[in-house]
Amino acid sequence: MLVGQQQRLQEDIREIVAQHGHDRSALIPVLQELQKRHTTVSDFAMQVVADELGIHPAEVYGVTSFYAFLRQPTKGRFVFRLCRTISCELGGKSRVARQLENDLGIAFGETTGDGRFGLEWASCLGMCDQGPALLVNDRVYTRVTPEQVHQIIDECKSTFGAHARQAAHS
Amino acid sequence: MIQVNSKKTPFTFDSIEPESGLRAALGMSRADIIGEVSACALRGRGGAGFPTGTKWNLAAAARVKPGGAKYVVCNADEGEPGTFKDRVLLAEHADMVFEGMTIGARAIGAPHGILYLRSEYVYLRPHLESVLARRRSENLLGKDIGGVAGFTFDIHIHMGAGAYVCGEETALIESLEGYRGEPRNRPPFPVDTGFQGQPTVVNNVETFAWVVCILSRSASWFKAIGTKTSTGYKLLSVSGDCREPGVYEVPLGISVAELLAKVGGEGAKAVQIGGASGHCVPASEFGRKIAFEDASTGGSIIVFGPGRDMLAVARNFMEFFVEESCGQCTPCRAGNTKLLEGVEMLERGECSMSYLQELLALGETMQLASKCGLGQSSPNAFVSIVKHFKDEIMGRTLAN
Numbered sequence: 001m002l003v004g005q006q007q008r009l010q011e012d013i014r015e016i017v018a019q020h021g022h023d024r025s026a027l028i029p030v031l032q033e034l035q036k037r038h039t040t041v042s043d044f045a046m047q048v049v050a051d052e053l054g055i056h057p058a059e060v061y062g063v064t065s066f067y068a069f070l071r072q073p074t075k076g077r078f079v080f081r082l083c084r085t086i087s088c089e090l091g092g093k094s095r096v097a098r099q100l101e102n103d104l105g106i107a108f109g110e111t112t113g114d115g116r117f118g119l120e121w122a123s124c125l126g127m128c129d130q131g132p133a134l135l136v137n138d139r140v141y142t143r144v145t146p147e148q149v150h151q152i153i154d155e156c157k158s159t160f161g162a163h164a165r166q167a168a169h170s
Numbered sequence: 171m172i173q174v175n176s177k178k179t180p181f182t183f184d185s186i187e188p189e190s191g192l193r194a195a196l197g198m199s200r201a202d203i204i205g206e207v208s209a210c211a212l213r214g215r216g217g218a219g220f221p222t223g224t225k226w227n228l229a230a231a232a233r234v235k236p237g238g239a240k241y242v243v244c245n246a247d248e249g250e251p252g253t254f255k256d257r258v259l260l261a262e263h264a265d266m267v268f269e270g271m272t273i274g275a276r277a278i279g280a281p282h283g284i285l286y287l288r289s290e291y292v293y294l295r296p297h298l299e300s301v302l303a304r305r306r307s308e309n310l311l312g313k314d315i316g317g318v319a320g321f322t323f324d325i326h327i328h329m330g331a332g333a334y335v336c337g338e339e340t341a342l343i344e345s346l347e348g349y350r351g352e353p354r355n356r357p358p359f360p361v362d363t364g365f366q367g368q369p370t371v372v373n374n375v376e377t378f379a380w381v382v383c384i385l386s387r388s389a390s391w392f393k394a395i396g397t398k399t400s401t402g403y404k405l406l407s408v409s410g411d412c413r414e415p416g417v418y419e420v421p422l423g424i425s426v427a428e429l430l431a432k433v434g435g436e437g438a439k440a441v442q443i444g445g446a447s448g449h450c451v452p453a454s455e456f457g458r459k460i461a462f463e464d465a466s467t468g469g470s471i472i473v474f475g476p477g478r479d480m481l482a483v484a485r486n487f488m489e490f491f492v493e494e495s496c497g498q499c500t501p502c503r504a505g506n507t508k509l510l511e512g513v514e515m516l517e518r519g520e521c522s523m524s525y526l527q528e529l530l531a532l533g534e535t536m537q538l539a540s541k542c543g544l545g546q547s548s549p550n551a552f553v554s555i556v557k558h559f560k561d562e563i564m565g566r567t568l569a570n
């Protein structure tokens with residue numbers, strides 16, 4: 001990372017910590033906000049967070065790696081999380097999964113080369129009466145069919161312009 | 171897009187006058203509030219079924235450590251596979267949930283409330299924040315609530331980060347404090363040593379909503395519904411092979427067969443009651459009652475139609491537990507992996523009866539020796555499917 005970028009990240013983290021406070025209980029909210037702004041929590045970022053909260057970086061790593069939504073293996077601006085739990089399985093999630101892989105051109109656990117899309121599994125999304133369910137960042141899609149996958153991806157692409165950051169998190 | 175309304179029956183909550191429960195509570199002594207909640211024999215709606223009045227009584231009596239205060243925490247982690255009734259409550263009856271938390275705060279003397287909301291439900295947050303803001307402006311939260319001098323209480327929202335085990339109350343508290351969501355040894359219990367070491371009541375979303383109804387109507391009204399040891403109504407989240415999946419309000423004690431008739435699931439082969447951590451009930455036992463003393467559930471009901479492969483069901487549940495075990499203790503961490511491997515052997519038709527018996531014995535060990543409810547209940551689905559569907563799962567050839 002360039003020094004300028006590092007500095008900006010550092011300032012960003014200080015700003016987030018100032019908002020949430022320096023208490024240990026602020027750690028997860030801080031990491032969540034950081035991830036929202038930067039799509040991932042880098043090793044360098046973990047170090048800065050640790051310094052700001054006065055804890056060891058290993059503690060920050062321990063927490064980040066524990067939670068599925070923090071340790072996410074992918075780094076896309078749009079993270080696709082397909083529910084793999086039983087009701088969505090009964091509802092036909094396997095074919096939606098296959099079509100997601102086809103239309104995004106990546107496997108589960110991967111990020112597209114342009115950094116736009118990540119594809120992951122999720123445990124029960126709580127949409128069991130309307131499965132298969134798919135969470136794209138903060139947005140939930142229900143009763144997803146294989147043929148709709150392409151349309152959902154297009155919706156993301158159309159918001160990935162000048163207002164991408166805002167749209168991605170709304 | 172999101173279709174919030176999964177309601178399939180009217181809810182009692184629809185017919186309760188807003189704030190009537192809180193108003194009643196403000197005119198009562200703390201002991202009387204807890205007395206009502208105890209008298210109606212309300213048991214927690216999150217799954218474990220602990221008597222709510224007893225929990226509140228313990229927290230009310232617990233001493234605050236210097237420099238701190240008590241907490242009321244609403245558990246909106248709703249991670250049990252097949253459960254979504256708390257989502258519907260938060261979307262449609264948020265005021266009632268917050269009203270119930272406020273009554274709890276009054277009862278135990280807590281100035282702080284926290285809603286622990288699973289990250290999968292982050293899209294509900296703006297709505298919930300706006301309800302909280304309105305309640306503050308209406309003096310239903312904040313200082314001197316409802317004009318009662320000295321009654322101060324406010325609620326803030328804390329997001330989860332994708333971990334089923336954080337629904338377990340001590341793991342939830344670890345998570346609130348900024349740690350890995352690893353369950354604690356109990357005792358001490360949260361009512362004595364909870365968030366930040368202070369007396370803390372943790373209750374399910376639905377439990378708080380029922381408290382409002384009980385104070386608004388009466389303990390005797392609630393107690394007249396249900397069975398002797400499982401009083402009142404319960405919300406059930408129904409999914410799987412039925413014509414009308416969704417959320418149903420039913421009296422506890424309803425039989426599985428009666429429920430299936432309501433939801434259009436007649437002809438089912440089996441029903442999973444209580445989610446991944448619950449039990450699989452075969453058609454021959456559909457006369458069983460949905461109640462704490464019989465087929466117990468925090469709300470999850472998953473219907474399996476005649477064509478379903480029960481081994482595939484067992485695999486899905488075991489994969490869930492392998493993924494969600496926090497890994498802190500060996501029976502759960504290693505046991506779930508072993509059971510999943512067992513399912514794979516059964517799929518390949520390579521599991522001997524004696525090895526299957528060993529796996530069932532392992533299940534028993536996990537139930538006894540695991541540290542928290544996750545490991546203790548994770549073998550249930552596997553064990554009950556093996557018990558009832560041996561015919562279907564033994565001696566497979568790869569063709570079937």
Ligand SMILES: Cc1cc2nc3c(=O)[nH]c(=O)nc-3n(C[C@H](O)[C@H](O)[C@H](O)COP(=O)(O)O)c2cc1C
Nearest residue numbers: 214215216247248249337338339373374377543544
């Ligand atoms: C692995 C595990 C997950 C749990 N998940 C939840 C949950 O999502 N929501 C909930 O209310 N209770 C959950 N519980 C039960 C809680 O530990 C606790 O008993 C409950 O929140 C108490 O509230 P209640 O008495 O109102 O039900 C879970 C328990 C275990 C062992």
Ligand code: SF4
Nearest residue numbers: 496498499502542545
């Ligand atoms: S039983 Fe499982 S989830 Fe519970 S503490 Fe042990 S390893 Fe963790």
